[in-house]
Amino acid sequence: MTDPLSNVLQFADEIREQAVEGERITRLTDTNAKRIREAGVIRMLQPKEFGGLESTPREFAETVMGIGAVDGSTGWVSGIVGVHPWALAFFDDDAQKDVWGQNPDVWMASPYAPMGVARPVEGGYRLTGRWLFSTGNDHCDWVMTAAMVGDDDGNPITPPRSIYVLVPKSDYTVDHDSWNVVGLRGTGSKDFSITDAFVPSHRTIESNSLLEGNAWKEKGREEPLYRFPFSCIFPLGITSSLIGIAEGTLACYLNAQRDRVAVSGVPIKDDPYVLSNIGAAAAEIAASRAAMLENVDRFWDLTNEGKEATFEQRAVGRRTQTAAAWRAVRAVDEIFARAGGNSLQLSLPLQRFWRDAHAGLAHAIHVPGSIFHASTLTEMGGDPQGPMRIMI
Template sequence: MTHEVLRRIEESAPKLAALADENERLGKLSEDTVALLRSAGVLRLLQPAKHGGYVAHPRDFAEAVMAVARHDGAAGWVCGVTGVHPWEVAQMDPRVGDEIWGGNPDTWIASPYMPGGIAEPSGDGYVLNGRWPFSSGSDHCEWDFLGALAGDGGGNPVNPPEVLHVILPRADYELVEDSWDVMGLCGTGSKDVVVQGAFIPSYRTVGQGDVMEGQAAERNGATETLYKLPFSAMFPLGITAAVVGICEGGLAAHVAQQRDRVAVTGVQIRDDPYVLYSTGEAAAEIEASRIQLIEGISRLYDLIDAGKPVGVEERSNVRRNQVRCAWRAVHALDEIFARSGGNAIRRNNPLQRYWRDAHAGLQHMIHVPGTAYHGNALAQMGLDLPPQLAVLV
């Protein structure tokens, strides 16, 4: 059954598509785009029910992100990145959710999780300093999740390193306005975040390892199956879904443009077997990416829902496939973009924006294939993964 959020996205699809160019010019999502996303409820899909959320199946979340990205890649990316943050808040001290959504269930949370600062212990909490790039959707968010290295009290990280996820209200961090100047995903507004001496109470922090292993959810009473899923599968899910959705949008634009296009030779493209072959093959590859992405997270959900353990190999298989889904879909988009004719590169042609956005999406660290494939091969052999390969498994 189609989720109500997905139905609302499709109802607003023409408006979302019409706003995509404006978002790119602004370097962030427009207020009109944000209003459409809020009205659809995309970012409440993984939110706890007590705070106005849907506690939706992660499949519904992925499909919603893909649906938005088909019409506007930047909007889909923001939904995929920020949309997973309510899932993590649900696993934290209940006071955090009350603070964020107590007055408004449509409050958004940005990130990045990269440990770009040091959190020094201070009383019942930490003092944080640092700078973090790539805080997608930050102009429209009132809170920010940041990764931080626990400090030793002397300005250095503890050894061995301990990564914390900390969450701050808007008053405690600064956005660097001129820090987002890129060639793709321009409309995401993924600006740098700077924190200078902000105090973070302990209850607004969680160990990255505790989230990875599901200990945070258990400790704080998040009993729904959704919140027992591994971070290594849920964090990348929305990001990969955005890339696949962008490629679906690019395919649709290509097909629409080729229907009546005539080549310089006078041959109609509908009679060109080479373009048609590539189009059909690309459609199959992009659909395969969609199916594999949804199948992986659904398989994990079903295992956990049945009370069965999810081991390293199973988690590694899902990560491997998420990476492959993104690269397969973008490669397919490359094949049809190369056969879309000279007009595809015009700024007023949405196809070139889909192409740029898709390639920008591959630059995210969760889509680096080397570590995912290397780690998966070791996991299949029953061997232990070294820390640098196990970090997102």
């Protein structure tokens, strides 16, 4: 059976070298994109009928972690773009054929935030808007994004209604100057805009159908992979890449510090204070990994038993995922603080891991407040409403 992670890791040294150029050009290099494409990483959650592997969520998470430990941006693109085939599995068959009919390795960008307006017309919608943070767009031929349904004047209707739409690259324009950031520079998470593009109805799906876990029923998909909760699978690639970045930070530190002697003249190997703190950081990263994988295994077992996760279970799962991300990045800070002044050199990779980790933590999926609130309130018998239910 195809093992995407092994396929990628045989090129680990090359990916690390290419990461430097990816930072400069603010996107994955063609070589790194080629490596994860040919390895089958982006087909892991793709339906088998369209050349996908239908891997388990745990296998996907472990693969993204492994790639993130080599290079943060390559792992980030793998985790985010890699989830989109799972979502496309719920669209009309004709939409899936539009994307994968000629080539199962076609990629889709995002984001899922409804930053545009879709005005209903005969046979579909006219779509206009500008979307931010479209990871990996340079290497994608489609975007899967969200829009608010509008009225005849292009204003969002009331009550609000959101849909996901598929748009080919010929219908949108990427702003190549929009991604000049401090971390995850190589992800190419650029803005794109659409002006009055026609989107046929078969390339749309109701957002709530996916978010609330009803899409598999409406589509008639019985495979456990597609009955898996959206609120677990969507954050999975993002947080897994972040944990991989933390693991890469630790590995980079250990490799650089083996023979280092501090200005005091004491070899790092003989400094009990440094070793103790690095050991504690390593334990925290390992705990983050274990929590993330236990979380995904728990939901996978539930799904395999034919059960649907309750809101409380999903909220607690999101709490676990979010906490794992914060724990991992705190550990990265502990490592970086003990790496010495040379760690600041842009010519060395440790500072890039540190920057990438903080950039990854800034993703909306890692905001803890409402998630921690909702999970605790639910466990106390309460019923969170409104914003407290978003992305759970």
